Amino acid sequence: MIDRAFSLGIYAIIALVIATFGWIIGDVIIKGISVVSWEFLISEPEDAGRAGGIAPILVSTLYVLIIALVIALPLGISAAIWLAEFSQNQSHTLHVGIILDVLAGVPSIVYGLFGNAFFCIYLGLGYSLLSGGLTLACMILPVFIRTCESGIRSVQSDWRLGGLALGMRRSVVIWKILLPAAQPAIIAGLILSIGRATAETAALLFTSGYVDRMPESIFDSARVLAVHIYDLTMNVTGGDETAYGSALILIVLIILLNTLAQGFIDSWFKRSGHYR
């Protein structure tokens, strides 16, 4: 009897979670679908975003994301390898880990203020895609490092020892055995990072800016999708319709990017002949 009530409760909770998720997605799709068209994707915004499309905003979003990932991925994986494999001093690892956890919990607006003060003003990059990308890289690094690190750590020691016993170099063990084994964690970290970066508003409003023109270089200020949606809903009168359209595009974009990222990492490991 108690067991049945328990499993019933679990099912109810799952239904609730799915319903909430479905409601949000459904709401965005129903209100956004009428705005979305090919024209919407390839034209420039007009009348403060109420009319026209989102082409420059999509391009800027991708720019910022690419910059953030190009910087954060190599740094993140290397840092994770160091934390999991190389750092000898336990208390160092612990301290770095705590710092990373704290940084992962810092609200994004704080990263925005830091990015504005450091990249925009101190380094003189101004409001630009580069400042935005660098700020985002700082923001996603802690979570990414932590996920990759725990992935590498969770690989059984037998595999490391086996590799070394076969005379493989340490770098080869890491590259050929540990990283492929940690691949699911790396993908999870990447997906978390992409999601967080693409949906970021607060940090980007003060680093990459508000300009909705097509960017001509990474030193141009440009508006990303999340900032565009925020401005349309909170600041522009009568901007709700296009805001819903943009939100729908944002959701599709995140799904698309996650699939791509997964495929990219899969093929990367396959091409270099890893064993799984």
Place this chain on the structure above:
Amino acid sequence: MSLVTRIFTQRAHSSQLSRLFCLLGVVSIAFLSNLSLAAERLTLTGSSTVAPLALEMAKRFEKNNPDVRIDVQTGGSSRGVNDARVGLADIGMVSRALKESEQDLTAHLIALDGIGIIVHSSNTVKELSRQQIIDIYQGKIRNWADVDGPNLEITVVNKAEGRSTLELFLHFFELKNSQIRPQVVIGDNQQGIKTVSGNPGAIGYVSIGTAEFEHNRGTPIKLLPMDGKEATVKGVASGEYPLSRPLNLVTKAQPEGFAASFIEFAQSTDVLDLIENQFFVAP
């Protein structure tokens, strides 16, 4: 693992690495070589109320002058004043008149905006006197029943520090922000409308043009008259409605070059339709 395969895998490994670094290098060079040198740049920062209007004006100006790029950034009027003063921006956007302490800057009027008191449309209150509004915002009146309304608790919606709507509101009612007891603090206009339309007991204040537009498309809010004058865009244009504010572009010195021609353009008749589209009133 035989020696051959070991060498092979190690070579594969290093070529994999170098390929990755090549890719990174190419990407970063492609980015850096993209340095834009062509255009002359103007930067505007400040009031989020003015920003969409300035952005539209800037677009039209860029169309007429293809070798200029105008960057519009938001952040509030205080920031517009500050950035124009220290030179971070060529032009600041300020949605109020300049204060005594800001007389080192020059204001260029581009439009007018009225501020209206809004309540939920189900609220039966028809009008509030100045004193009643002051008492509500100070927390002395906590229920709509005290001002001939329904028996419903009042939710006071106030604007965040640094917003010129707040400063104008405080100035008009001779209040200090520390005297106000708000339940909700908001930033931009549209956020105020969403807060009030979702809460039958709420009272807030937003740009009249915005409120009028939202009211006409069926959002459940209504504008209360002020000193017996209807809160309408027309009332702001004729100067009858008392609670209105100027939208200014401010510069540190007398503007020169493209800054001067942009300000001139923003004050010309070429942008009247843009001002109207953003629900403001041309001066």
